[in-house]
Amino acid sequence: MRRSFLALVAVLSLALLSATTAVAGNGGFAPVDPASPNASRINDAYWLIFGFTAAIFVLVEGALIWFVIRYRRRGRPRDAEGLQIHGSTRLEIMWTVVPVVILAAIAAFVFYKLPGIKDVPEARAGESLTVKVHAQQFYWQFQYPDGQISIDRMVVPVGAVVRLEVTSGDVAHSWWIPRLGGKIDAIPGRTNTTWFKGEREGVYSGQCAEFCGLQHAAMRADVAVVSRAAYEEFLATHGPGSREVAKETFSGTCAKCHGLAGQGYIGPKIAGSATLAQPTALAALLRNGGVQMPAVGKDWSDQQLRATMAYLRSRFGGG
Amino acid sequence: MAVRTEVEPYRADWKRGRVASWITTVDHKRIGILYIATSLVFFGLGGILALLMRAQLATPEEHFVTKDSYDQLFTMHGTTMIFLVIVPILAGFGNFLVPLMIGARDMAFPRLNAFSYWMFLLGGIVLYSSWVSNGGAPKAGWTSYTPLSTDAYTPSNGQDLWILSLHILTISSLAGAVNFIATIVNMRAPGMSWLRMPLFVWAILTYAAMLVLVLPALSAGLTLLLLDRQVGTHFFIPDKGGSTLLWQHVFWFFGHPEVYIMILPAMGMISEIIPVFARKPIFGYKAVAFSTAGIAFVSMLVWAHHMFAVGLPWGLQVFFMLSSMAVAVPTGVKIFNWLATTWRGNLIFDTPMLFALGFVGVFTMGGLSGIFLAAFPVDWQLTDTYYVVAHFHYVLFGGSMFGIFAGLHYWWPKMFGRMLDERLGKWTFWLLLIGFNVTFFPQHMLGLLGMPRRIYTYSHGGLWEWYNLASTIGSGIMGIAILVFIANVIRTSRVGTRAGNDPWLADTLEWFAPSPPPPENFDRPLPYVTSARPLRDLRLRLKEREVGAGA
Numbered sequence: 001m002r003r004s005f006l007a008l009v010a011v012l013s014l015a016l017l018s019a020t021t022a023v024a025g026n027g028g029f030a031p032v033d034p035a036s037p038n039a040s041r042i043n044d045a046y047w048l049i050f051g052f053t054a055a056i057f058v059l060v061e062g063a064l065i066w067f068v069i070r071y072r073r074r075g076r077p078r079d080a081e082g083l084q085i086h087g088s089t090r091l092e093i094m095w096t097v098v099p100v101v102i103l104a105a106i107a108a109f110v111f112y113k114l115p116g117i118k119d120v121p122e123a124r125a126g127e128s129l130t131v132k133v134h135a136q137q138f139y140w141q142f143q144y145p146d147g148q149i150s151i152d153r154m155v156v157p158v159g160a161v162v163r164l165e166v167t168s169g170d171v172a173h174s175w176w177i178p179r180l181g182g183k184i185d186a187i188p189g190r191t192n193t194t195w196f197k198g199e200r201e202g203v204y205s206g207q208c209a210e211f212c213g214l215q216h217a218a219m220r221a222d223v224a225v226v227s228r229a230a231y232e233e234f235l236a237t238h239g240p241g242s243r244e245v246a247k248e249t250f251s252g253t254c255a256k257c258h259g260l261a262g263q264g265y266i267g268p269k270i271a272g273s274a275t276l277a278q279p280t281a282l283a284a285l286l287r288n289g290g291v292q293m294p295a296v297g298k299d300w301s302d303q304q305l306r307a308t309m310a311y312l313r314s315r316f317g318g319g
Numbered sequence: 320m321a322v323r324t325e326v327e328p329y330r331a332d333w334k335r336g337r338v339a340s341w342i343t344t345v346d347h348k349r350i351g352i353l354y355i356a357t358s359l360v361f362f363g364l365g366g367i368l369a370l371l372m373r374a375q376l377a378t379p380e381e382h383f384v385t386k387d388s389y390d391q392l393f394t395m396h397g398t399t400m401i402f403l404v405i406v407p408i409l410a411g412f413g414n415f416l417v418p419l420m421i422g423a424r425d426m427a428f429p430r431l432n433a434f435s436y437w438m439f440l441l442g443g444i445v446l447y448s449s450w451v452s453n454g455g456a457p458k459a460g461w462t463s464y465t466p467l468s469t470d471a472y473t474p475s476n477g478q479d480l481w482i483l484s485l486h487i488l489t490i491s492s493l494a495g496a497v498n499f500i501a502t503i504v505n506m507r508a509p510g511m512s513w514l515r516m517p518l519f520v521w522a523i524l525t526y527a528a529m530l531v532l533v534l535p536a537l538s539a540g541l542t543l544l545l546l547d548r549q550v551g552t553h554f555f556i557p558d559k560g561g562s563t564l565l566w567q568h569v570f571w572f573f574g575h576p577e578v579y580i581m582i583l584p585a586m587g588m589i590s591e592i593i594p595v596f597a598r599k600p601i602f603g604y605k606a607v608a609f610s611t612a613g614i615a616f617v618s619m620l621v622w623a624h625h626m627f628a629v630g631l632p633w634g635l636q637v638f639f640m641l642s643s644m645a646v647a648v649p650t651g652v653k654i655f656n657w658l659a660t661t662w663r664g665n666l667i668f669d670t671p672m673l674f675a676l677g678f679v680g681v682f683t684m685g686g687l688s689g690i691f692l693a694a695f696p697v698d699w700q701l702t703d704t705y706y707v708v709a710h711f712h713y714v715l716f717g718g719s720m721f722g723i724f725a726g727l728h729y730w731w732p733k734m735f736g737r738m739l740d741e742r743l744g745k746w747t748f749w750l751l752l753i754g755f756n757v758t759f760f761p762q763h764m765l766g767l768l769g770m771p772r773r774i775y776t777y778s779h780g781g782l783w784e785w786y787n788l789a790s791t792i793g794s795g796i797m798g799i800a801i802l803v804f805i806a807n808v809i810r811t812s813r814v815g816t817r818a819g820n821d822p823w824l825a826d827t828l829e830w831f832a833p834s835p836p837p838p839e840n841f842d843r844p845l846p847y848v849t850s851a852r853p854l855r856d857l858r859l860r861l862k863e864r865e866v867g868a869g870a
Contacts, residue, residue: 028764028782031700042696049694053687060654060683067661068676071597072668079824080598082664087603087656095655096648103644103690110640110694117696118633137472171467172563174628174703178769182699183628187564188466189557192630209628209703209771211460213467214386217774266386 031178035204035225036196037121038181041113048109052102117181120195123161130163131156135173135186135208137294138215139252148238149245149304151252153222157231158201166192169299171213177206177223185210198225213294214266218256241303246311249304253296254312262316267293271316282309326736326833345429346838347414350436352734354411355727357440358404364447365399366801368392370794373758377791379779389775390458391477395446397461398481401577402488403443405719409584410435410495412726413523415734417499419829420517422508422848424839427501431494438491446484449477457481460773462574463544465555465566470548482545489538496527496534503527508828510848514608517827517851518601521608522587525615526580532619533576540569564629571622579618581715583611585722586653589675592729593657595825596672597664603656604851610649610656617646627695628702636695643693650686654679669823670744674725677752681721685713688763706766712759724751724804732822736834737815743807750800757793761786826852 026033030047034040071082120128131154132143142154156162166175168186176183180196198204208219226234237244251260254270262270267290275282283305286297297305341349372392375383384392414432418425426432449456454475459468468478503524507516543554544566553559555566594601601607624643627636657679666672688710692698701707724747732738765786770777777783821830831854832840846857 026768028761028766028768028786031767032769039700042700045694046691046697046700049691049697053690057683057687060658061680063658064661064676064680067658067664068666068668071661071664071666073665076665078667080665082597082599082666083662084600085602085663086600087606088659091655091659092603092606092652096652099648099651103647106690106694107641107644110696111637114696171472172464174771176769176771178700182696183702184699185629187629189563190630206769207771207774211390211464211467211773213472214390217386217776 034179034181035199035202036180037199038117038196039179041116042182045110045113049106052106056102120163120193121161121197127159128161128163129156130165133164133166133175133186134169134299135166135175135212135219136169136296136299137171137213138208138219138256139296140175140208140219140221141252141299144235144238146235147240148235149240150234150238151245151248152220153224153248155224155226155231155234156198157228158198158225161195161197163195164193166194170294172210173208173212173219174210175206175221176209177204177221179204180206180223183209196223198223201225201227215256240301241307243307243311245304246307249300249308250311250315257293270312273316276313276316279309282312326835326837345425345433347418347426347429347432348734348836348840350432351411351413351415353436354407354414354439355734357436357443358408358411361399361403361443362408363801365396365404366798368396368399370798372396373791373794375775376777376787378788379777379784381776384775386775387455387458390460390773391450391456393773394457394460394463394481395449398446398457398485400715401461401581402485403439403446405581405715405723406488406492406577407439408723409523409526409581409719410439410492412519412588412723412730413499413526413584414495416730416829417502417520417523418506419733419832419836419840420520420827421503421506421511422828422831422841422845423502423506424841426498427506428498431498435491435495435498438487438494442484442487442491445480445487449480449484452476452480462570463566464570465544465547465563466557468544468566469555471556479545479548482541482548485541486538489534489541492530493534496530499523499527500531508845508848511853514605515848515851515853516608517587518590518604518607518611519584519587521611522584522590525611526584529576529580529583529615529618533573533580536569537573540566540573543569564626567626567629568623571625572619575622575625576615576618578711578714579614581719582722583614585678585719585726586611588722588726588729589657589678590653591827592671592675592725593660593679595729595823596667596669596675597661598667599660599664600826600852601656602659602662603652606652607656610652613649614646617642617649621646624693624695624698625702627698640693640695644690647686647690647693654683654686669728670739670741670748671725671729671823673745673748674721674728677748678718678721678725681713681717681752681755685710685717688713701766703772704766705762705770705772708772709759709762709766712755712762716759717755721751724748729823730829732818733829733832733834733836735812735815736818737811738818738822739811739815740807743803743810747800747804747807750796750803754793754796754798754800758790758797759793761789761793765790821854824858826855828853830854831857 031043034043129145134141134143140152142150164175166184166186168188170188173186174183175186181194184192184194202225204223206221208216212219257265257267258270259265275285286305286308287295289295341353344350371384372389375381375389414426455477457477459473459478463481466472503520546552547554547556553561555561555563557563590601590607621639621643623631623635623639692701692707692710728739728744765783768782770783818834820833828845831845833842846853850856
């Protein structure tokens with residue numbers, strides 16, 4: 001019987017090992033491949049907990065299966081009694097104290113990693129920047145130190161420490177790019193901060209993680225980590241009144257409900273709409289929202305509002 | 320061997336057209352059965368909502384249901400399963416079993432008991448009436464986070480009906496809880512001291528105490544939300560000086576203990592069932608009973624682990640991490656004690672035992688995944704993703720519902736006088752076990768791969784497609800399992816074997832009564848209770864007498 005238990009433990013360990021190897025290509029057995037130091041430190045904590053919990057899992061399930069096989073009834077009569085023992089104080093103490101020790105070890109390791117996860121690292125001027133992340137139904141607006149703006153796609157230079165100030169203009173949202181670290185909620189009336197440092201160039205995707213209404217699933221975000229030169233170029237084209245920002249505002253804000261060609265979807269058709277010809281009505285609609293339409297432009301600057309209106313008129317006519 | 324008494328099964332009442340006798344009943348057993356039957360109907364409805372969601376998520380960019388309906392589906396699914404299935408079905412088991420287990424004739428307040436049930440049914444009807452209300456069913460999630468759930472963002476009446484329904488259900492649960500406490504404290508059989516009480520009764524006592532402690536917080540929060548929506552107050556509206564986090568604190572101060580309210584009585588059932596089918600006493604009775612109280616106490620101090628991503632002060636995050644981890648200790652004690660109870664037993668694998676052992680296996684997984692969530696930096700990656708969905712389904716389906724299925728198969732003969740079919744019961748168990756794991760195991764991976772909760776669709780490409788498809792297939796298998804269970808109930812209602820008093824050779828007093836028990840429960844004077852296993856004591860005494868008479 002002991003042999004069959006050992007065989008069982010071997011099989012389970014093998015299964016666990018194969019699961020672990022699957023992680024090399026990450027099949028979802030650990031958080032996705034980190035690309036920022038805070039994300040890697042979270043992964044370290046994840047793996048430590050994984051090690052302890054996997055061992056306990058194998059122990060409990062192994063014992064369960066072992067006892068089920070070993071102590072099954074076989075030919076014994078239904079009313080044959082098992083061993084009438086009522087407990088063991090020594091065992092109770094053991095399986096209270098051992099978990100406490102394991103949990104203490106996990107907590108200690110988390111505290112050891114914590115400063116590297118939560119504290120924004122020191123960086124020389126020029127190698128750090130603060131981006132304001134403003135969430136609204138159903139888009140992300142990013143504002144860079146010199147006032148430039150982008151929507152749904154943040155562009156940052158490689159190697160820079162990026163501090164994020166996360167706010168919301170309406171309901172609760174949650175900022176999350178899995179490869180660049182954990183979530184931080186965007187909550188109306190609060191400013192939350194987090195940070196990341198893009199170590200390699202690339203585009204990292206994520207989406208809003210707090211249910212925020214009808215188009216929650218469409219509230220996606222990308223962070224493009226690019227070379228310093230590409231970043232400068234990006235800043236040059238993304239002034240708050242620029243056509244580039246207006247275009248992004250349309251595709252990030254309007255198009256999710258009115259269609260990329262303004263053809264109408266959840267909201268009515270934009271192309272040829274009479275409102276386009278009435279600047280005051282259009283501005284009011286963008287600022288305050290409509291029947292079902294969220295007040296998407298309530299926190300825009302006048303520059304951004306004017307540029308967006310001009311873009312809408314030039315693209316969809318209406319005077 | 321105890322005397323077997325045949326009593327006409329309950330169904331006969333229906334056949335004789337005595338529907339009114341059920342509507343006017345104040346008998347705790349009938350109220351218990353009404354609770355269980357109503358909860359099972361809602362379980363069917365909630366399950367259908369879940370299957371619709373899984374159909375929508377089976378493939379990327381799917382248009383099986385609309386976005387708006389999807390939001391209604393997950394809101395109604397969550398609210399149904401928590402408030403209309405698990406909590407009331409446990410109240411149903413408590414109602415049926417507590418007086419029988421402690422040797423009482425009924426609950427302390429039989430009319431209050433009937434009132435609790437009818438309030439529960441009313442709450443359910445109010446919630447489901449929202450489907451035909453202006454704007455459809457509620458769609459802000461079962462957590463109804465503010466300000467999304469305020470009138471500015473969710474003007475539809477479904478949200479108001481959600482509030483009304485929960486208010487009604489809160490009253491129902493409070494009345495029931497007070498009744499349980501009064502019954503258990505005052506009406507135990509002669510000799511049944513606290514430490515001779517069945518562990519299920521311990522669990523129901525804890526369940527009731529927790530309901531009394533946390534439901535008022537929910538009621539208060541609901542009232543404030545209703546005022547914000549209907550009267551124009553600003554408790555949760557930040558532009559006007561309110562706080563959105565206030566709702567989250569109030570909601571989770573209720574909501575996290577609620578999880579233990581839903582799991583502790585199921586654990587109590589497991590603690591009744593495993594010893595009977597292992598032919599052993601529970602290992603560490605005191606440890607199991609006190610760990611129940613321990614879990615209840617600690618669970619009141621962990622609520623903000625649902626809020627690790629809202630930007631709490633560091634000190635609070637650390638506190639809630641440590642308190643959440645502390646829950647793992649008494650939970651582990653229970654699991655180890657159940658395992659030790661099977662050690663050197665004479666294990667009989669009838670359906671109730673299969674579900675009980677399934678509970679131990681599956682719940683362990685749910686408990687361990689919770690440790691990741693308690694470590695707050697790790698939680699920042701996992702919270703609000705499918706990992707959390709997987710975790711709480713391992714706890715609430717793999718835990719509570721497996722416990723409830725164990726209890727249904729175990730006490731069915733006591734309730735209705737007939738045994739359920741073993742072959743169909745085993746099919747139910749294996750289909751449910753396989754379907755459950757196929758559905759929910761891949762959701763851990765989905766969460767780690769970045770899939771948030773509550774999205775109605777996702778894009779093509781990558782592993783999301785495969786894991787979602789697997790999950791949908793698993794949900795179909797679970798659906799089949801439930802159909803097998805229904806077939807079992809229908810079939811055995813006519814041809815099931817008559818159970819007699821004590822078909823399982825069990826330990827506790829409910830098996831001393833006939834099956835089903837007549838009004839006022841016991842047809843013979845109760846034996847004086849000298850241990851936590853009065854029926855086994857009785858069997859041993861009878862055997863001694865037989866031997867004595869034979870000699």
